[in-house]
Amino acid sequence: MNSRIADIDVDVRDRSKHHPPMMTLLVLAAAAGSAGPPTTPPLCVPVASDNLRPTTSDIEEHKKLRQALNEPMPEERQMVMLHGKGGHLSTEEYSIIVARSPDGQWRGTAVGRRRIAVEGAPFTPVQRAEWVLDDASGKRLNDAISRTCPFDRAAGNDRMPEPPPRGYISEKMDVVSAGRQNYSFYVGEGGEAVAALIRPPR
Structure with a gap:
């Protein structure tokens, strides 16, 4: 009988090693419930924090x-x-x-052209788009361009340079505000979220 009691005692202690007490589980559950969802960093205009050559503006290319x-x-x-x-x-x-515009609304236009890779081939215009940002998107854009955030363009560039993939399109953004500093940056340098706000609706 004493041998059976000893075996049961050992079995209980072995189980406790692999299964935490109920009180421990309740504490962990409470802690997980109070953690809350992860926060998303606010949108911002990426500004180079490195010593590389400044990104030039593409305003003249637009014109x-x-x-x-x-x-x-x-x-x-x-x-x-x-x-x-x-x-x-x-x-x-x-x-x-x-x-x-003066009424506070953001109004967009998009134009473009393309031509096949044949010498002398003419350009063909793409369909023009015109739209107005909805209130939520407009507020997000206002908020995004109201702040800047540092972006290190040199980070990750220590490996051997590789040619861009086929079909690659270089995209550059300019943020222009009269009486304030203007900013120029590539979409791939931290500008993806801001770019998504101004692309024409599909």
Whole structure:
């Protein structure tokens, strides 16, 4: 009998090693419940924090493209622009601009052109788009361009450079505000979230 009691006692102690007491489980559950969802960092304009050459503006590229397509350049005091150019079997170029009108609304226009990779082939305009950002998107854009955040362009560039993938399109953004500093940065350098706010709706 004493041998059976001893065996039961050993079995209980062995189980306790693998199964925490109920009180421990309750404490862990309470802690997990109070942790809350992870917070998303606020949107911002990425500003280079490294000593590399400053990113140049593409405003003149917007002007040249829009002039070729007979599309006027917005003249509002506050604008966010995206210029894209690249391709593989065809070359594509486009200009996306959202401008803040006096009533506070952000109004966008997008134009572009493409041509096949054949010498002498003409450009073909792509369909023009015009839209107004909804209130939620407009507020997010206002919030995003109201702050800057450091971006180290040198990070991760210590490996051997590789050619861009086929069909790669380089995209650059300009944030223009009259009376304030303007900013230029590549979409791939921390500008993806801001770029998503100004792309034309599908």
